[in-house]
Amino acid sequence: xxxxxxxxxxxxxxxxxxxxxxxxxxxxxxxxxxxxxxxxxxxxxxxxxxxxxxxxxxxxxxxxxxxxxxxxxxxxxxxxxxxxxxxxxxxxxxxxxxxxxxxxxxxxxxxxxxxxxxxxx
Amino acid sequence: xxxxxxxxxxxxxxxxxxxxxxxxxxxxxxxxxxxxxxxxxxxxxxxxxxxxxxxxxxxxxxxxxxxxxxxxxxxxxxxxxxxxxxxxx
Amino acid sequence: xxxxxxxxxxxxxxxxxxxxxxxxxxxxxxxxxxxxxxxxxxxxxxxxxxxxxxxxxxxxxxxxxxxxxxxxxxxxxxxxxxxxxxxxxxxxxxxxxxxxxxxxxxxxxxxxxxxxxxxxxxxxxxxxxxxxxxxxxxxxxxxxxxxxxxxxxxxxxxxxxxxx
Numbered sequence: 001x002x003x004x005x006x007x008x009x010x011x012x013x014x015x016x017x018x019x020x021x022x023x024x025x026x027x028x029x030x031x032x033x034x035x036x037x038x039x040x041x042x043x044x045x046x047x048x049x050x051x052x053x054x055x056x057x058x059x060x061x062x063x064x065x066x067x068x069x070x071x072x073x074x075x076x077x078x079x080x081x082x083x084x085x086x087x088x089x090x091x092x093x094x095x096x097x098x099x100x101x102x103x104x105x106x107x108x109x110x111x112x113x114x115x116x117x118x119x120x121x
Numbered sequence: 122x123x124x125x126x127x128x129x130x131x132x133x134x135x136x137x138x139x140x141x142x143x144x145x146x147x148x149x150x151x152x153x154x155x156x157x158x159x160x161x162x163x164x165x166x167x168x169x170x171x172x173x174x175x176x177x178x179x180x181x182x183x184x185x186x187x188x189x190x191x192x193x194x195x196x197x198x199x200x201x202x203x204x205x206x207x208x209x210x
Numbered sequence: 211x212x213x214x215x216x217x218x219x220x221x222x223x224x225x226x227x228x229x230x231x232x233x234x235x236x237x238x239x240x241x242x243x244x245x246x247x248x249x250x251x252x253x254x255x256x257x258x259x260x261x262x263x264x265x266x267x268x269x270x271x272x273x274x275x276x277x278x279x280x281x282x283x284x285x286x287x288x289x290x291x292x293x294x295x296x297x298x299x300x301x302x303x304x305x306x307x308x309x310x311x312x313x314x315x316x317x318x319x320x321x322x323x324x325x326x327x328x329x330x331x332x333x334x335x336x337x338x339x340x341x342x343x344x345x346x347x348x349x350x351x352x353x354x355x356x357x358x359x360x361x362x363x364x365x366x367x368x369x370x371x372x373x374x
Contacts, residue, residue: 079325
């Protein structure tokens with residue numbers, strides 16, 4: 001039972017880590033690439049860390065909770081780095097796919113929009 | 122069952138490394154490379170945790186914690202450089 | 211008096227808990243040292259934290275945390291499917307979300323929550339702190355994203371930290 005749970009957590013964690021990096025390699029502009037690592041990879045590592053916590057609590061000397069610390073740390077820092085990276089990308093005017101929803105709302109430093117398959121509203 | 126799953130997990134994380142590394146080499150922009158580096162840091166944490174489970178030692182946890190700290194500080198510093206290094210604001 | 215000796219009453223137990231987690235032990239010595247650190251660190255860093263934080267509705271905060279955790283797991287499924295699907299079919303959008311929150315901590319928490327939940331990354335806070343620019347991975351309808359962020363995440367945070 002515990003073995004199955006551990007195997008599930010480890011596998012899920014590894015798959016999410018992989019999908020995060022796949023998104024990084026596969027998606028087509030920086031802003032969409034940003035979504036893969038910030039979400040999928042964070043949850044993947046979180047899942048692996050919970051597996052590790054369960055494993056070591058079961059293994060040996062008492063409860064092993066310090067993995068929670070790394071998980072918490074990652075969940076607090078990942079959004080901060082994502083936010084800063086997005087800010088830097090906007091600052092550098094990186095090309096961006098898709099439409100701009102807020103054309104009217106005072107947009108000065110937005111990246112140029114390339115190759116939108118639909119006309120801008 | 123865990124013993125059968127661990128090699129698959131190692132392979133998946135290794136593939137994640139390869140993909141992030143490809144993005145690091147490919148670019149095309151500086152934020153892309155920083156994002157790839159950040160992802161490599163997080164992948165390293167995943168690999169260390171897996172290694173800890175495989176070898177049955179909690180020793181790698183300290184390394185994972187340090188890498189998490191350093192990775193975050195490094196990413197923030199690089200982003201700050203991109204934001205401040207440019208004079209046009 | 212207590213505000214000078216204990217500038218941030220919430221900070222102390224958090225720091226002590228982090229210390230205990232870091233050492234992975236509940237030894238009385240560690241509890242004592244953790245409590246000491248939790249008392250001294252806020253005392254020495256009080257000038258970096260000018261804002262005093264009060265949680266008005268702890269139960270709502272707990273409920274909000276559970277909602278966010280649920281959304282994080284759900285968000286990951288959604289984002290994973292989007293990544294595995296065809297990238298050409300995505301509709302990435304920039305959305306401007308007007309903010310009702312004013313405090314630093316509340317805005318940071320909202321931005322972090324947005325980053326961790328379905329297909330959105332907060333990108334920039336405007337200079338007057340009134341709007342937050344959010345990038346959505348796949349949002350054909352920008353108004354829907356805006357409405358969801360305001361109702362699901364901002365409203366509870368506002369009630370917890372800044373009730374009128």
